[in-house]
Amino acid sequence: MRAEPTILHVDLDAFFASVEQRDKPSLRGKPVVVGGIGGRGVVATASYEARAFGVHSAMPTAEARRRCPNAAFLAGRFHAYRETSRAVMELLRGISPLVEPLSLDEAFVDLSAADLADASVAGVSALAHELKEKVTEVTGGLTGSVGIGSSKFIAKIASELDKPNGLVVIAPGMEQDLLRPMQVTVIPGVGPATAENLRRIGVHTVADLEAVSEDELVRVLGKAQGHGLYLLARAEDDRPVVSEREAKSISVEDTYDVDHVDRRILDALVDRQATKVTERLRKARSSGRTVTLKVRLHDFSTHTRSATLPGPTDDARTISRVARTLLAELDTSGGVRLLGVGVSALADWIQDDLFSDAEDIEEEAPEPEDVVALARLGERRYWLPGLDVVHTEHGQGWVWGSGRGVVTVRFETAATGPGRVLSFAADDPALQQLRPPPEA
Structure with missing residues (x-):
């Protein structure tokens, strides 16, 4: 245990939903749910307005619709989340070289590796206040909750105590x-x-x-x-903050409030974790050959299964496909309370020709959580709610809804006020997906 509060945990508030509200002025202050929008979809993030109706992450989207039918249900725009996350992580690395991202929206920072003149409670509080202001600045208005303590365990608990937009510092000796x-x-x-x-x-x-x-x-x-x-129970936690550059594997795991039995939900959760692992692999400019699935069942027994590919990959579909196959080998009928997907045997290169093009859509209909949210399948086009689009006459907007050959678009951006709503034929050549810029 540390004698000074030098481990910081930052958690961006309702991250995916907040990015959507930032970029879609008409949704500000209204319930927003981001995640899988299909029959087997799972909520990734709900805005605080939606949480007031009991909607939470990992909830089946169908249940979220029942609880909050007036919410905006959006498929997600991972390029926007990655860009926003990248700005925050660069900000954190400007404070300390020891930054351990847990996902796009949260990270630990070891302040003992920072150039701090004052590591007292007052000193780290002042640093955190300045950090929170800079987070709002670099993200275009998002907020983050910060917790600081003598260990990872205490820092993470502290960041949960005053959400959203909170700051809590736990003085050493006060943990218990x-x-x-x-x-x-x-x-x-x-x-x-x-x-x-x-x-x-x-x-x-x-x-x-x-x-x-x-x-x-x-x-x-x-x-x-x-x-x-x-x-x-005695606040004893000596885990160090480990930067991604030092990681021998990259993984994501989640513990759920309820035991999940439905295989469709479990597969969707695995898909989401595979996407998160891929994001971290690409951020670290790494790939890996071994995919590992971790499952903790209702009786708290923990099982791991691994499979090694012929070459390294950072492709979310490949990782998800392998992890789903490993999941199918386990008896999950009693319920799953924890899932984790990881990649090891890391390399700094990718053998592209071993794996399918990430732009291809292999299934009959696109997965709502795919990064490529709009795809041509034969002559049909799929317009998913929340997708960025551009019209040759009306400019930039986002898909408000679609069905029966019609797509409805609200024309607005983060820099405008709430925009007008217009409908078009789904195959209107004047309406196109707004492609995100290529990653650096």
Whole structure:
């Protein structure tokens, strides 16, 4: 444990939805849901206006539509999210060389590697205030919540305490005072199944957990989890901040509030994680040969499966296809509470000819979360809600909706006010997808 609060965690608030509200003035202050829009879609991010209706990430889109039918449901524009994330990560690397991105919208920063004149609570608070202002500036209006503490665990909890747009610094020595009144589910890895096991031995809060011996926790939860929770109940976490340049593998994993059984939802979650892994691979200018799937079942048993490709890849479809195949080998009928997708055996090159072109659409209809959101399949065109488009006469806008041969567009951008809505034939040659600029 550190004697100074020098680990910072920044989490951009409702990131995907906030980017959409930034770029679509008519959606500001209104419920927005980003993710898969089809029958097997899953919510990636919901704006705070949509969260008021009970919509949250990893929820099936069908359920989100029932809870908030008036929300704007958008397929997502990954180029816009990557560009915004890149600006924030460059800002963080200007503070410290030790930046550990967890996803496009959150990262740890080790301030002990920064040129800090004052690492006291007051000193890091001043730095965080300045950082938050710069985040809003470089993102064109987005906000981020910042937590700072003596460990990753404490910093991440701190960033959740005052969302959105919050700043919380936990002074060293105050960690257990912070944790003790909290529900035990605040600890990473304590989902419904573990919480129920702990409830049976009288554990509801972190203070209750702290009073239980390590032997008892190991007996109830198993060696690895029991030992881990014993340490975290005492705020003991010595994990370092590891920059991506030092990573031997790149992975993404998520723990869910409910156990997922529906294979369609699980496949969609794997697709989303494969996309996130690909984003991190490309940001690190890396590729990898070995794809690993991590699954934690309802009984907290953890299983990993790996497969090695003939050559390295950074293609999301290839990674997703392999991970889905590995998932099919496991019995998930009892429910899945954690999924993770990772790539290892990293290289700094890609054997392009081993893999299909990322621009190809192989399925009968496009996946809503594909980076390539508009594709020609024969003579049909698919216009997904939220897609950037341009019309030769009316200029730039975004797809408001489509169906029965008609596409409706709202013509507005981040720099304009709310724009007018016009409808066109879906095959109107004057209306085209606005292609994002190629990545540097």
